[in-house]
Structures are given as structure tokens and as C-alpha cells.
Amino acid sequence: MxxxxxxxxxxxxxxxxxxxxxxxxxxxxxxxxxxxxxxxxxxxxxxxxxxxxxxxxxxxxxxxxxxxxxxxxxxxxxxxxxxSPGFALITILTFSLGIGSNTAVFTLTHALLLKTLPVPDPGELVRLTVSMRAERNGRNAPLNLPIIEFIESHSRSFHGIFAWCVYDFPFRDGGINCDLHGAIVSGNAFESLGVKPALGRLLTPAETSRVADPTGLAAVISHRIWVERYQASPSVVGRHITVTDHSATIVGVTPPGFEGVIVAEHPDIYLPLEFQTILYGKDTKRDGGRL
Amino acid sequence: MGERKSDVLQGTLDLMVLKTLESMGPLHGYGIARRIEQVSDDTLDLNQGTIYPALLRLQQKRWITAEWGTSENNRRAKYYSLSRSGKKQIEREIESWERIAATMARFLTTPR
Incomplete structure (x- = not known):
């Protein structure tokens, strides 16, 4: 002591x-x-x-x-x-720029290379990208359903194949009127990823084959907007909403921390493939078709 | 200054100070320094100034206490005295010093 x-x-x-x-x-x-x-x-x-x-x-x-x-x-x-305040100012600026850019680079490296998806066995996931040259400069083409079906029926290496395509949707629910970042996914997407809902249910394979019914389209919202816009209320399941002027029903909420499968895209609403057939021809902002 | 004086070995000054205070009672810095020089029969190359950091070190460990008093020539001086934990510490220090001395002695008596 x-x-x-x-x-x-x-x-x-x-x-x-x-x-x-x-x-x-x-x-x-x-x-x-x-x-x-x-x-x-x-x-x-x-x-x-x-x-x-x-x-x-x-x-x-x-x-x-x-x-x-x-x-x-x-x-x-x-x-x-x-x-010498001038010199000091330049030094401080140089330092802050250096530190800032370093942080940015490592944040990106972390997101792209180090962070894994919060799903079981993320190492087993494979991403297939189809690029279409002819239409819309090959970039903003919608998902090509026949190609997906072709791959699905001809490949034997994959446990499950799902489609994932990001969009921005005009979203309306009573007083809420805004643009939501979202994704159109095939019905088996959540099942293939092994993601479990935080509330209600997620989209199921049955969604894909169901005949498009404009009033009964199922939608899943992210945990983030469930908390931010609906105060994490359990009564959100069954709520009628309007997405790109089409009505849909919230069926469930994704688990917290699930941000989709594409880096830097944080979808807040997920809609089944049927929605694509409804939208087709409409001029919405689209990412390339991703499987 | 023709005769050779030996340096104060690292760590020995503390024990010298403690032992001095034990035998002499409360003493000011100069008195301690003089006493150490006398006991060593002026064979020790002691810089009297080094006494003061040592005194402070011992105070910080609560082994000695300091008090202002009046010296024999009517001057205000700081008097140091041994505390109870200082007394106990002397025993420990002596023990460890004897151990070191015995080790050294063994080395020096080994036949060449």
C-alpha cells in the first residue's frame, strides 16, 4: 500500500x-x-x-x-x-480531412468485406447478377421472371433461389405520406435466408404463385419504421396501406438489425414479386435485377 | 579530498536516514546529513542535497513525519521523526540489506 x-x-x-x-x-x-x-x-x-x-x-x-x-x-x-493561427488552421483542417477520409474508407471496408449478414450461415449465400444490355441501358431493367424460373428449374447446386430488387415506393398510410426505400422479393427470400419475423409473418413462397389481387397484396415492413412510425405497436399487422397507389396489407415486421442483402441499401418495406407485374411499365426507379 | 570516497549506493540512503532518526530522535535535514557523514567516518561521498528528496520519499510512505521547530541557533527548521510504521520498516530494510550483503559476501569469498 x-x-x-x-x-x-x-x-x-x-x-x-x-x-x-x-x-x-x-x-x-x-x-x-x-x-x-x-x-x-x-x-x-x-x-x-x-x-x-x-x-x-x-x-x-x-x-x-x-x-x-x-x-x-x-x-x-x-x-x-x-x-500563427493560419498555419494552425491549415494543420487542423489537414488532420480532420485525413482522419475523416480514413474513417470513411474503413467504414466502407467494414460494410463491404468484414460485416456479414445477420442470417444463419451467411457464407453459404451466393449472389447472381443478370445484366441486360438492350433495355434501358441495361441498368434500370425490372426483374426478369422467366430467367429466374429458368435458373431455378435448371440448377441443382442451390438450396434455394430467390429474387431481390430494390425500389423506392411512394407510401401512404393515413397521415403518413412519404417515399420509402423498399425491395421486391420473391416469396421464398426470407425462408431461404432463414430470417425470422419480429412480429406477424414474413413473405412466403405462396405469395409468388397467388394470383395478383390488388387489394390483398402482402407487405412486410422493417423493424426500423415499425418503431419510428408505428411506435412498435403490435396492431400494425393487418393494417391497410397504399404503396405506389396500390393497396396492400402489412403482414409482419423483419427482425431488428436485418437490413436486406444488398450493401448500403436499407429497405423499409418488402413486397412480393406480384407487385412487379402491377408496376411493370410504370416509371419507377429501379436497381438492376438481382437474384 | 585526497582519500577515496565511495558513492551512496542506490537504496541505501533511505535506510541510513531511518536508522539515524531511530538512534538520534527528531532531527533536521542538516543534522541527518552530518550524522550520516560522521557515522560513515567521512568515507561516503554524500551530496547533502540528495537527503531532501529522500526525506520527502519517506514522508510520502508515512515512515517519517515532519514538523517545523526551532533549531539550536534559533532558526526555524523542519524536524523529522520516525513514525510507528517507519520503525517496522527499519526491520524489513535491515533484513533485506543483510540478505544482499550476505549474497555479495558469498561472491567475494569464492576462491578464484
Missing amino acids: DWLQTLWSRCVAFFGERKLDDEVDEELLAHLEFVCRHKMRGGPYSSFGGVAQTKESYRRQRGLPFVDALIQDMRFGARQIRH
Whole structure:
């Protein structure tokens, strides 16, 4: 416990330096007076060492020299900044830009390479991308259902194949009137990913084969908007909403943390493939078809 | 200054100070320094100034206490005295010093 008492003494001394300095001065002065008297009486030589050095090593032993040095450095830094504010400004800007871009790069690296989807066995997922050149510069083409069905019926390597396509939907529900970022997914998407609902149910394979009924389209909302817009109310299941001027019914909520399968896209509403046939021909913003 | 003096070994000054206070009672810094020089028969190269950081170190460990008093020549001086934990510490320090000395002695008596 000696070190603890030493630390305590040092801390106490740190806040009373001026008074303690005076005391040391007086003590050393008394000592030197003793030495003088001793010499005058013809005593043998005794060395004291430098007074300044003694005080310095005394001070190092006494307070918190580390904190003292830190304060001195900070004062010095502040003085330098005041002295040449232009240079300081440029330095600070350079630092902030450097740190900022570093953070951005590593955030992206984390999202693209390191973070895995919050689903069971994310390593087993494979992404197939179909690029279509002819139509709409090959970019904003809608999902091509025949191609999906073709792959599904001819491949044997996959446990499940699902379609996933992101859109922005004009969304209306009573007072709420906004654009929602969403995705059109095939009915087996959630089942293939192994995602479990936070509330109600998610889209099922039956959704794909069901004959499009404009009043009964099932929609799943994200956990985020469930909390933000519906105050996490359980009565949200069965609610009628309007998406791109078509009515739909909320059937469930995705689990918290599930942000879809495409990096940097955070869908807030999921609609079944049928919705695509309803939308087809309408000019909505679309990402390329992804399977 | 023709004769050779030995340096104060690291860690020995504390014990010398404690032992001095034990045998002499309360003493000011100069008195302690003089006493150490006398006991060592002036064979020790003691910088009297180094006494003060050592005294502070011992105070921080609560082994000695300090008090302002008046010296024999009517001057205000700080008097140091041994505390109870300091007395106990002397025993420990002596023990460890004897261990080191015995080890050194064994090395030095080993036949070449």
C-alpha cells in the first residue's frame, strides 16, 4: 500500500505547490546556514550539490511531474497556435480531412468485406447478377421472371433461389405520406435466408404463385419504421396501406438489425414479386435485377 | 579530498536516514546529513542535497513525519521523526540489506 500513500501525497502536493515551494526554499536556506556556521567553526568539507538541482529532484519526487509536463506542453501548444493561427488552421483542417477520409474508407471496408449478414450461415449465400444490355441501358431493367424460373428449374447446386430488387415506393398510410426505400422479393427470400419475423409473418413462397389481387397484396415492413412510425405497436399487422397507389396489407415486421442483402441499401418495406407485374411499365426507379 | 570516497549506493540512503532518526530522535535535514557523514567516518561521498528528496520519499510512505521547530541557533527548521510504521520498516530494510550483503559476501569469498 506504500505506492498508494505515495500517490495520495503526490496528488495533495500537486494542488499546493506554491506553498510547498516556499517551505522547501526555507528548509534549504536553513540547511545552507548550518553549513556556513559549520565551516566558520573550521569543520571538514561537505558537499551539498547544486541548490537548483536539489529543488528540481525534490519537485520531481513531490507532485505529479507527468501532469505538470502535460500542462506545460498544452500551454506551449496554445501559445504556438495563437502565434500563427493560419498555419494552425491549415494543420487542423489537414488532420480532420485525413482522419475523416480514413474513417470513411474503413467504414466502407467494414460494410463491404468484414460485416456479414445477420442470417444463419451467411457464407453459404451466393449472389447472381443478370445484366441486360438492350433495355434501358441495361441498368434500370425490372426483374426478369422467366430467367429466374429458368435458373431455378435448371440448377441443382442451390438450396434455394430467390429474387431481390430494390425500389423506392411512394407510401401512404393515413397521415403518413412519404417515399420509402423498399425491395421486391420473391416469396421464398426470407425462408431461404432463414430470417425470422419480429412480429406477424414474413413473405412466403405462396405469395409468388397467388394470383395478383390488388387489394390483398402482402407487405412486410422493417423493424426500423415499425418503431419510428408505428411506435412498435403490435396492431400494425393487418393494417391497410397504399404503396405506389396500390393497396396492400402489412403482414409482419423483419427482425431488428436485418437490413436486406444488398450493401448500403436499407429497405423499409418488402413486397412480393406480384407487385412487379402491377408496376411493370410504370416509371419507377429501379436497381438492376438481382437474384 | 585526497582519500577515496565511495558513492551512496542506490537504496541505501533511505535506510541510513531511518536508522539515524531511530538512534538520534527528531532531527533536521542538516543534522541527518552530518550524522550520516560522521557515522560513515567521512568515507561516503554524500551530496547533502540528495537527503531532501529522500526525506520527502519517506514522508510520502508515512515512515517519517515532519514538523517545523526551532533549531539550536534559533532558526526555524523542519524536524523529522520516525513514525510507528517507519520503525517496522527499519526491520524489513535491515533484513533485506543483510540478505544482499550476505549474497555479495558469498561472491567475494569464492576462491578464484
